[in-house]
Amino acid sequence: xxxxxxxxxxxxxxxxxxxxxxxxxxxxxxxxxxxxxxxxxxxxxxxxxxxxxxxxxxxxxxxxxxxxxxxxxxxxxxxxxxxxxxxxxxxxxxxxxxxxxxxxxxxxxxxxxxxxxxxxxxxxxxxxxxxxxxxxxxxxxxxxxxxxxxxxxxxxxxxxxxxxxxxxxxxxxxxxxxxxxxxxxxxxxxxxxxxxxxxxxxxxxxxxxxxxxxxxxxxxxxxxxxxxxxxxxxxxxxxxxxxxxxxxxx
Amino acid sequence: xxxxxxxxxxxxxxxxxxxxxxxxxxxxxxxxxxxxxxxxxxxxxxxxxxxxxxxxxxxxxxxxxxxxxxxxxxxxxxxxxxxxxxxxxxxxxxxxxxxxxxxxxxxxxxxxxxxxxxxxxxxxxxxxxxxxxxxxxxxxxxxxxxxxxxxxxxxxxxxxxxxxxxxxxxxxxxxxxxxxxxxxxxxxxxxxxxxxxxxxxxxxxxxxxxxxxxxxxxxxxxxxxxxxxxxxxxxxxxxxxxxxxxxxxxxxxxxxxxxxxxxxx
Numbered sequence: 001x002x003x004x005x006x007x008x009x010x011x012x013x014x015x016x017x018x019x020x021x022x023x024x025x026x027x028x029x030x031x032x033x034x035x036x037x038x039x040x041x042x043x044x045x046x047x048x049x050x051x052x053x054x055x056x057x058x059x060x061x062x063x064x065x066x067x068x069x070x071x072x073x074x075x076x077x078x079x080x081x082x083x084x085x086x087x088x089x090x091x092x093x094x095x096x097x098x099x100x101x102x103x104x105x106x107x108x109x110x111x112x113x114x115x116x117x118x119x120x121x122x123x124x125x126x127x128x129x130x131x132x133x134x135x136x137x138x139x140x141x142x143x144x145x146x147x148x149x150x151x152x153x154x155x156x157x158x159x160x161x162x163x164x165x166x167x168x169x170x171x172x173x174x175x176x177x178x179x180x181x182x183x184x185x186x187x188x189x190x191x192x193x194x195x196x197x198x199x200x201x202x203x204x205x206x207x208x209x210x211x212x213x214x215x216x217x218x219x220x221x222x223x224x225x226x227x228x229x230x231x232x233x234x235x236x237x238x239x240x241x242x243x244x245x246x247x248x249x250x
Numbered sequence: 251x252x253x254x255x256x257x258x259x260x261x262x263x264x265x266x267x268x269x270x271x272x273x274x275x276x277x278x279x280x281x282x283x284x285x286x287x288x289x290x291x292x293x294x295x296x297x298x299x300x301x302x303x304x305x306x307x308x309x310x311x312x313x314x315x316x317x318x319x320x321x322x323x324x325x326x327x328x329x330x331x332x333x334x335x336x337x338x339x340x341x342x343x344x345x346x347x348x349x350x351x352x353x354x355x356x357x358x359x360x361x362x363x364x365x366x367x368x369x370x371x372x373x374x375x376x377x378x379x380x381x382x383x384x385x386x387x388x389x390x391x392x393x394x395x396x397x398x399x400x401x402x403x404x405x406x407x408x409x410x411x412x413x414x415x416x417x418x419x420x421x422x423x424x425x426x427x428x429x430x431x432x433x434x435x436x437x438x439x440x441x442x443x444x445x446x447x448x449x450x451x452x453x454x455x456x457x458x459x460x461x462x463x464x465x466x467x468x469x470x471x472x473x474x475x476x477x478x479x480x481x482x483x484x485x486x487x488x489x490x491x492x493x494x495x496x497x498x499x500x501x502x503x504x505x506x507x508x509x510x511x512x513x514x515x
Contacts, residue, residue: 052409070410075403081279082457091400092411116458142410
């Protein structure tokens with residue numbers, strides 16, 4: 001059975017409809033990415049899944065006993081709040097110091113246990129958030145633009161870490177990203193959202209769908225092509241090459 | 251022992267310091283300083299109402315502080331910025347309170363006692379109210395400590411961990427109203443926010459964890475109460491403001507020490 005099932009979900013804020021009739025599901029062990037322009041309802045969808053936003057119609061059902069690990073977009077640690085990485089990780093779950101250490105290791109930052117949260121770099125901070133989400137062995141990880149504020153290299157290595165986490169723990173991953181090049185390589189399935197589900201499928205299928213091109217076509221084609229040359233050599237090259245002249249014409 | 255007015259005053263000051271310490275930490279972490287101020291200012295309306303209807307000051311102040319806090323929570327995010335909203339509500343409540351007090355002919359009211367506190371006049375029953383209120387606040391915050399911290403850090407994280415951050419906010423709001431109500435007698439409505447913020451801010455440089463910050467803040471607050479009262483006795487100065495002065499001096503010293511040690515590393 002699916003870990004998360006979203007059926008006919010609509011979310012309205014006042015008169016403004018953010019999501020209308022969204023259907024989606026996440027199966028055990030898969031990496032699903034939600035892409036979409038700003039204001040397309042990505043974050044609202046995630047908020048509805050964790051119960052932070054009440055749907056105006058439709059429903060979100062979680063598999064009974066589902067353990068969710070949530071990695072927030074950004075976490076504001078006020079400079080007046082002294083808190084160590086260890087204390088932060090033990091905030092919501094009763095876990096041992098050993099478990100904290102293990103989770104940090106899985107997230108790729110084994111030595112940070114005794115550091116203060118306020119002293120971490122952006123990349124370390126995101127990895128600590130990832131480690132905290134992993135600590136109670138979740139069935140699914142939810143990530144809301146978890147690489148915001150990281151540079152290109154930082155976010156690429158963060159997503160490699162996510163893939164490694166899936167390999168090691170077998171947990172499913174549902175993430176929001178606006179970084180299309182990452183979507184292309186790291187996901188099993190992509191859902192393109194713009195108030196409703198425009199299209200979904202494997203990254204290659206979505207990338208060539210007309211709905212997706214209508215949303216992201218101009219401007220991102222170049223970056224996408226660049227990425228494919230770097231990391232996806234086995235993919236169809238002629239497909240990339242017919243982009244630039246088209247863009248130039250626009 | 252409780253027959254001595256200085257002993258009663260000291261116990262009252264320490265009681266307020268204990269309630270204000272953990273709550274003050276959250277006020278500082280969540281940047282609610284103005285919220286604390288606004289709730290406290292509104293309490294003067296509560297004082298006026300309790301004198302009119304001959305209730306205890308504690309009840310009236312608590313009721314108005316609660317109403318104020320809940321109104322702000324309800325109106326937040328509906329068009330006005332938070333500080334505008336607080337400014338409107340707090341100062342309106344203060345003004346209405348002052349006007350209402352002026353209608354109370356017959357009894358001559360010493361308004362100063364409510365604006366700046368009257369800690370030397372604390373009675374045994376006041377002590378019971380203060381320590382009861384303080385115990386309630388400390389118990390509430392200790393009970394919800396981890397959840398409050400999580401909600402302070404990130405709202406979505408709270409939802410994903412299975413609790414509602416709005417409820418945690420409500421617990422803080424409730425604690426704030428209780429603290430304001432019990433602190434009126436001790437430092438007065440104008441200086442309550444100082445008792446919340448200054449000890450918490452002063453302890454920041456000494457603390458390595460949220461828990462130690464709250465404990466150190468309690469220590470600093472209690473010391474300020476004891477030393478401030480002593481100073482008020484020796485120099486014949488108003489007691490409430492003297493307590494706040496001691497806390498402020500401690501804050502200044504600890505901040506300078508903090509900057510120095512940061513400079514060295």
